[in-house]
Amino acid sequence: MTVTATPVREEAVPEPAAGRRLIDKVFKARELAVAAVLLVMLGATQLSNTEFLSEQGIKDLLLNATILVLVATGQAVVVITRNVDLSVGSVLGISAFAAGTYLQDGGSSLIAILLAVALGALFGALNGALVSLGKVPALVVTLGTLYIVRGIDSIWVGSQQITADDLPNGFVDFGHDGIWVVPYLALLALAVLAAVGYYLRSYRSGREMYALGSSPEAATLAGVPVRKRIMTAYVLCGALAGLAGALYLARFGNVDSATGSGYELTVVSAVVVGGVAFTGGSGSVYGAALGALLLTSINSVLPAIGVSSVWVTAINGILLLLAIAVDRILALRVAAVLRKQAAQLRSARHA
Amino acid sequence: MTHPEPETTPVLALEGVSKSFGAVRALRGVSLRLYAGEAHALAGENGAGKSTLIKALAGVHRPDTGTVLLDGEPVEFHGPADARDAGVAVIYQEPTLFPDLSVAENIFMGRQPRRALGRVDHASVRRATADLFARLGVDLDPDQPARGLSIADQQLVEIAKALSFDARVLIMDEPTAALTGSEVARLFGVVRTLREQGAAVLFISHRLEEIFQLCQRVTTLRDGAWIASEPLDGLTEDDLVRRMVGRDLAELYPKQDTRTGEVALSVRRLTREGVFTDVSFDVRRGEIVGLAGLVGAGRSEVARAVFGVDRFDGGEVEVLGTRLKPGAPSLAMAAGLALVPEDRRAQGLVMDMSIERNIGLTGFADTTRAGLMNRKAERSRSVDWAVRLQVKYARLGDVVGTLSGGNQQKVVLAKWLATAPQVLIVDEPTRGIDVGTKAEVHRLLSALAAEGVAVLMISSDLPEILGMADRVLVMHEGRLSAELTRAEATEESVMAAATGRTNQGSAA
Amino acid sequence: GGTTKDDAAKEGGTAAAGKADPNAETKKDLTVAFLPKQVNNPYFTTADNGGKKAVESLGSTYKEVGTSSGTDTAGQVSYVNTLTQQQADAIAVSAQDPGALCTALKQAMKNGVSVVTYDSDTKADCRQVFVSQASAEDLGRTQVQEMAKQIGGKGEIAILSAAQTATNQNTWIDFMKDELKKPEYKDIKLVKTAYGDDDAQKSFQQTQGLLQEHPKLAGIISPTTVGIKAAAQYLAGSKYKGKVKLTGLGTPNDMRAYVKNGTVEAFELWDPAKLGALAAHTAVALESGQITGQEGEKFKAGDLGEFTVGKDGVVSLGKPTVFSKSNIDDFDF
Amino acid sequence: MRWDSAVGALLLVLLICSFSFVDNFGNALNLSFLIGNTLPIALIALPMTMLVISGEVDLSVGSTAGLSGAVMGALWNAGMAIETIIPICLLLGVVCGLVNGLLVTRLGLPSLAVTIGTMAAYRGIAQIVLGSDSVTDFPTQYLDFGAGRIGDTFIPYALFPFLVLLAIAVVVLHATPTGRSLFAIGASEEAARFSGIRVKRLKLSMFVTTGVLSALTGVFWALHYASARYDNATGLELSVIAAVLLGGIDFDGGKGTLGGAIAGVFLLGTLQNAMSLQNVSAQSQIVVTGVLLVISVLGPRIGRQVAQARARRRTAAAPPPQAAPST
Ligand SMILES: Nc1ncnc2c1ncn2[C@@H]1O[C@H](COP(=O)(O)OP(=O)(O)OP(=O)(O)O)[C@@H](O)[C@H]1O
Ligand SMILES: Nc1ncnc2c1ncn2[C@@H]1O[C@H](COP(=O)(O)OP(=O)(O)OP(=O)(O)O)[C@@H](O)[C@H]1O
């Protein structure tokens, strides 16, 4: 066939106004929906109970969120690579106990924290190895390690427990002190969050995690070192679960063989609410952190406005559903609006 | 001008390469040499082993025997990354994009320009992408996510990606299958420039005229075996076909004359906001109506809305007098409608299921007795159609994803022809199908029309439209811009309507 | 028509009991199995170790089985089944649920296994004897008395309990409420009962909630070892430390740090080891035929002295111990 | 060998070993305990298998069962006849399933997220409905049905209805268009839609079925353990999912058999029973379950690699084809 036609698409699409583009972006940002829900909720609670956002209240909110934020950050990274780590609760538990045992014998706080992080990273590496080398479904593998680590933990811990009495005072104080209303633990979590977020956004290897989650085949063809990236994600997730374990110890001053059991569901909820898709490749750790903040805040809001604890579970579930449903409906609306805009643009060009 | 085999060392070469998948011997001792500054074509029927050969070159498959030579030295690519680092850029037959990432990131993944401290320079990624698109004459937004791009746009992104490498070797597996003439022309322009700058090019296409336009030398494969490597000068299309098929070929567009009957498909003022507007047309029994247009004109969208997989905002669709409920493909099927979709991997086939089950998916009404599956009926229905369409397979229970691209396309056709539709919509029915089979598909469509089936054929292959259609509808930016009779329809008139430079012919 | 609650009630229960022979010899070489609510729970480990010592001193074999979750009723049922299968001679069980174990326990008794409940009871006809850690009444009332003492007899108080279904806690709370009706507590107002589900984090947040909702709160009673510990940890790290009083049931080891740093003045508990020992003695006495679980029967329980079976087959350990700065270092459990 | 047959074989081996080496395993009473305690998981595994094959999951099954039990208890306390209560509970299951299904199919939300939400919501509603009550005084003939067995055999009464449901499920999944469609949806939802399969409707009906069977399990649970409490069947979802995964059902959808899933359920049940009889502690049992799960996914994978390696060695041993001629 002889091609005589001149190239067709020479008339460039008019560059959309920068302002509109910004608005689109803002509307598309799922994090915003979560943040809005959070603010409305906190505001409303403050109106009905002025104690809620008192100095102590804010401190409590931040402290409560800290541990979940850390674990959710790690989980989000794993989920972005289209995997999942269900063993985080077990890893948190065993790392907390390890740190506690070390401190009980008179160790230093810093080394205890590092120990917990290292132990967590070790279990993360185990998960990562099983998932990436075996190329097997992460859900099953980490459900397996959830049981295995919990089992090892209960055999090791037995009926022992670490109580505040066993811990150095400095460590326990670190668990609740802070600078004005911002506890040290929250500062630490924030720093970790920012670092991980920045890494994912601004480094090749971080971008490759998104690529990998978005399409594993395409990632292989693009030369992304798939195993290495999955490994990194799991090690990071494990390490953060370990860190969270150490902070749990500082915060609650108490660890036994059941510490952290069932935590995986809370973490997964936080990640989901925060808009990180389980199909991989989308969402951000900031979203996951906001999700974590939202979930823990609900648990503080309900008692604070005097809702009987009998209702808490139900309201929790319904709010979770509302959060994801509203987010989804907003997204659909925005998509429809954008489609209409495109139509107008096109017919304007057509005319 | 003749092109004798250059005396220099080939940039990239295969020597005696074999590759088997289980019992299937996809490549048997094949050799191939790519020289700097030369465009080399690879020809062969569906399933001949072309894609497999490319994957061996690109480090996706490790050859069972034989070697890959880079600058005359044997190399072992342990993965696509190795090949890429050696300067080999590949466009695979099926686009492999990251749907969640922006087009720009897709192109530069793993190679993003960096700023201090190894941070990715997002701005220059975007700028470089815009430059590439300008070079190719594509008006995609670099920030747009890859999800939702049409097959053609995906293919363009893949092309941009391959060009961005400034590679020594550019390998393209059917890059033009989804493209219309103008994009192909642009692509060829760019590729010629690259070749003149000293790149070696390997090019696969089932459109033989493209091979003659672009390439200097051709290698032919048949059933995984090497047949010939020769200059294209002095070769005719018929010679090439004979090498590929081993026999002479029937007429490519065997249009039978048919008597058109009553209106079978009637579409009235169909609108889906932002996608297409006010589309009305009829297709009569016994008629083949071509739907032409540029990539992105919205043809596939119309087909999908008619069939009911997409909803529409206004208008109505009637099949043989029955008004269809929007958004209900099962009812459309019951009314006698069938749609062969454009994206066989995502829409046409369940890639992880067997050939038999895939064909069976549309035939539950025929293959159930008292609510239970009748395995025998299911099997014979599938065998029947797989054989009629000459699908090349080892066993009917094989997973459809292991078939070659063209054979997958045949399975999609089989799946829908088996429903004995009254109205058949085919969207790019011969995309990726070899010349031999293409003629077969055309004969089949003709025969169906002769039997009184109403056929709506969407195709980006203009000769196919002109050769097959009784009537041609042309779409431009979501609207019908022309309706041409077979006599009126020429390359010029269709292209004019497709690019919106027309007043001739009025919208139906 | 159909079968309703009223029809079912008419069917009535069955209580089978032979005759007790107080002078029967204490049998040896029995297998006595302890089935706590949750293994690995320090409280139950202490109790069961008490039981172990007693069983072994009586020349029998001790074993402990159980679930690792405190709310896995189905698991507990299957452990009862397993023990029946293994033909244990006697089971001492702390029931996660008063009803759920009934079928299994009745089946065990039918198979000749003696069944004692300890710490947490089932319905009365599903076991022979319940060994109670102190009378529920004593426990409920003394906690209110202790709290009243600490807050000087007036102010708002709240209760932080375990699960809403926890049988023990609910009984004690009923007695607390009853005690509060007395005129000397007219200035004390119980403003809320919250449930922390025996989960450290939940109890923690419930405590925060109580304090935010009731800024004038003077004290919290937490009749659960997990709850009191979590509440103490929160108070210790907040501005309420020492201002809001906390009492309830806790173990000395858990609470030592908080008593010493002034977060908690005093709390109480029975000695779980003694509870376990008494359960062991009761089980062996039952299996030996010295008692059958009828009211008024008496038996000797080694060092613990003589006990009498009360109404509904309940044997009570005695009054709880109050722990404070002065005596807490004398205990290690 | 396919993984589901492997699990079946493993179950067989385990049964033989347990019969020969584990004291008290083989007697009728123990077997009836084993079956009775495994039935709730097996019951829910039926629809869960289909749901997972169609690419979705329902984590709210345990809570639906709990809610059904709680409503049963509350209505019973209110004096309603049990013959009326049970249908009401099943209807409730329909509603629970509908809520899940509509949120997933109409709003297009991921089922994992939706059912984490409803898991909490249903459990919470159960808590509101029944509070701290524990209802135990259901009529004896019903309790006997829930917990009893036929004479002195190992067969619990409740086994029969289960077998009927199992047969129906096997036929539906493996021999009807519905089953075929479920596999297609799980493997590629878009391709299924383009094939004229009514994806949303099928998915919705699967969620409803799961809801009903979960509610039925809730009723059975309350009768079997003679106790209706709001926290009945807590954590059941994880047991079901673990068993179904062990049985070779692929969580990405599109693969698996009901036979494999049920073999997985009874493999875990038997293993737990045998280990308890052998006095293996609860903690070690958890570890064993975990290891089994990991093996269940690594096993087939390693098997495949070994097979491939062997095949490669065979081709390598064969004489190399002639070098191709070149021009
Ligand atoms: N991964 C695989 N597993 C099994 N068989 C395969 C696989 N990939 C390719 N094949 C088989 O190898 C043969 C060659 O396939 P290939 O894709 O190379 O053909 P092709 O020449 O590219 O055909 P087309 O023109 O249709 O794209 C076919 O028979 C195909 O079924
Ligand atoms: N699955 C999809 N989701 C959202 N948008 C889509 C999808 N497929 C295509 N589009 C968009 O719809 C518009 C028209 O589609 P499309 O390109 O398929 O039309 P067409 O005329 O059939 O072209 P061709 O078949 O040559 O690709 C394009 O702008 C495309 O980006």
Ligand SMILES: [Mg+2]
């Ligand atoms: Mg190919």
Ligand SMILES: [Mg+2]
């Ligand atoms: Mg199209």
